[in-house]
Amino acid sequence: MSTVYKILLCDVLNPITDKKAKLTRQAAIVLKSSKAGFKIHKIGPSNKIVAAFPGATIVDRTGQMALPGFFDMHFHWVQDDVRLMPKDSLLEWLSKYTWPYEMKFKSRKYSKEKAKKFSKELLSVGTLGGAVYASIHGHTVDDALENFTGNYIAGNVLMTMNSPKGLSQTREQALKLIESLSAKWGKAYAMTPRFAPTTHPDVMKAGAWLAKKRGSFIQTHLSESKDEINYVLGLYKDHQGFENIPTYTDIYKKCGMLGKKTIMGHGIHLSADELATLSKTGTVIAHCPTSNAPVKDKGLGSGLFNFKKIEKAGVRWALGSDIGGGPFLSMFDVMQSFVTQNKKAKLTGATYTKALYRATKAGAEVLGVHKKMGCLDEGMLANLILVDSPKGKNAEEALVQLHKPFHKKREDYLNLVNETYYAGESVYSKI
Numbered sequence: 279m280s281t282v283y284k285i286l287l288c289d290v291l292n293p294i295t296d297k298k299a300k301l302t303r304q305a306a307i308v309l310k311s312s313k314a315g316f317k318i319h320k321i322g323p324s325n326k327i328v329a330a331f332p333g334a335t336i337v338d339r340t341g342q343m344a345l346p347g348f349f350d351m352h353f354h355w356v357q358d359d360v361r362l363m364p365k366d367s368l369l370e371w372l373s374k375y376t377w378p379y380e381m382k383f384k385s386r387k388y389s390k391e392k393a394k395k396f397s398k399e400l401l402s403v404g405t406l407g408g409a410v411y412a413s414i415h416g417h418t419v420d421d422a423l424e425n426f427t428g429n430y431i432a433g434n435v436l437m438t439m440n441s442p443k444g445l446s447q448t449r450e451q452a453l454k455l456i457e458s459l460s461a462k463w464g465k466a467y468a469m470t471p472r473f474a475p476t477t478h479p480d481v482m483k484a485g486a487w488l489a490k491k492r493g494s495f496i497q498t499h500l501s502e503s504k505d506e507i508n509y510v511l512g513l514y515k516d517h518q519g520f521e522n523i524p525t526y527t528d529i530y531k532k533c534g535m536l537g538k539k540t541i542m543g544h545g546i547h548l549s550a551d552e553l554a555t556l557s558k559t560g561t562v563i564a565h566c567p568t569s570n571a572p573v574k575d576k577g578l579g580s581g582l583f584n585f586k587k588i589e590k591a592g593v594r595w596a597l598g599s600d601i602g603g604g605p606f607l608s609m610f611d612v613m614q615s616f617v618t619q620n621k622k623a624k625l626t627g628a629t630y631t632k633a634l635y636r637a638t639k640a641g642a643e644v645l646g647v648h649k650k651m652g653c654l655d656e657g658m659l660a661n662l663i664l665v666d667s668p669k670g671k672n673a674e675e676a677l678v679q680l681h682k683p684f685h686k687k688r689e690d691y692l693n694l695v696n697e698t699y700y701a702g703e704s705v706y707s708k709i
């Protein structure tokens with residue numbers, strides 16, 4: 279197979295670290311074909327590069343700005359239709375809207391149709407990877423992993439206790455599903471207790487053991503709201519071996535669930551001891567600002583995630599949309615919420631540069647694919663999105679300008695992406 283070159287002409291914004299991103303105006307991105315698809319071969323000033331690759335196909339996207347595709351590190355693909363339902367409290371929103379909706383996914387036909395639709399929605403907002411919660415039904419994991427374009431891990435939620443009829447399974451059923459799906463999907467599978475109250479500790483323990491054996495991931499929810507913590511600790515007093523368990527985190531620790539391939543959703547209300555445990559084990563927190571935001575901002579009002587405390591404790595973290603706890607699938611909306619909420623609380627350091635890093639490279643690193651994707655460095659797979667190029671002298675200024683029109687009409691973020699490329703092929707386009 280002969281090598282094929284493609285050149286994209288556009289501005290480029292490449293995340294580097296929490297504090298650094300690079301903006302290159304009037305750039306040329308040279309894409310080179312490989313077995314895995316098109317990779318980024320070179321990025322440089324267009325006037326010099328174009329002449330150096332005479333046979334290359336030129337894709338003129340002048341006036342557009344390229345960013346890497348997003349990693350959404352916590353979302354429920356089976357909650358797409360409850361995103362905007364009233365959210366007076368987490369536990370009420372779950373039982374009133376979310377659980378009845380997830381029951382519909384028992385139908386294989388419904389699940390398949392929804393997965394096809396949802397995979398298009400992901401591409402339209404520029405998301406090309408992440409960590410996915412499905413419903414209790416095994417086929418909802420298959421439907422997600424077979425249909426979503428990009429690099430995802432997914433898991434069926436395990437619900438063996440304190441769960442509504444129609445969304446409950448026996449311990450044997452739960453374990454059987456973990457066994458078969460982790461064998462089928464390996465490192466793309468995530469053992470996914472919904473959260474400690476809904477999953478027997480012996481299921482979590484056996485599931486964690488299996489997940490680790492198969493190289494799969496583990497994901498669940500941790501300390502999202504204060505009511506939830508009291509509820510969890512109250513419940514576990516009655517579980518043998520957990521009578522004196524000091525914290526919510528210790529429940530998961532005792533079940534062998536913590537580690538470098540474990541992602542905890544939310545983690546807002548954590549003690550210093552809990553943070554030390556997460557740090558020591560390399561466990562990751564998926565922070566979902568739009569879901570945690572006040573109810574008036576379409577969130578669940580769970581509180582503000584103290585990223586400074588988390589970073590000081592050395593805990594790894596990345597951003598997620600938490601659809602349907604979060605109202606919009608766009609990671610741009612999630613970035614804006616992170617910046618705005620911290621600004622309102624007068625906390626410094628929550629820049630768009632940081633938000634972009636946590637919505638791209640940090641997620642790729644959690645999934646262990648950061649050597650192949652997550653940014654626009656040379657050698658990376660060409661997974662990128664194009665948006666109208668904003669003004670601004672540097673990366674942070676450009677990102678501020680990019681977000682400005684959307685503060686008061688957040689749903690318009692869903693139309694911000696003009697084109698999405700996966701491995702150098704256009705997989706979504708309005709251009």
Ligand SMILES: [Zn+2]
Nearest residue numbers: 354543600603
């Ligand atoms: Zn969630």
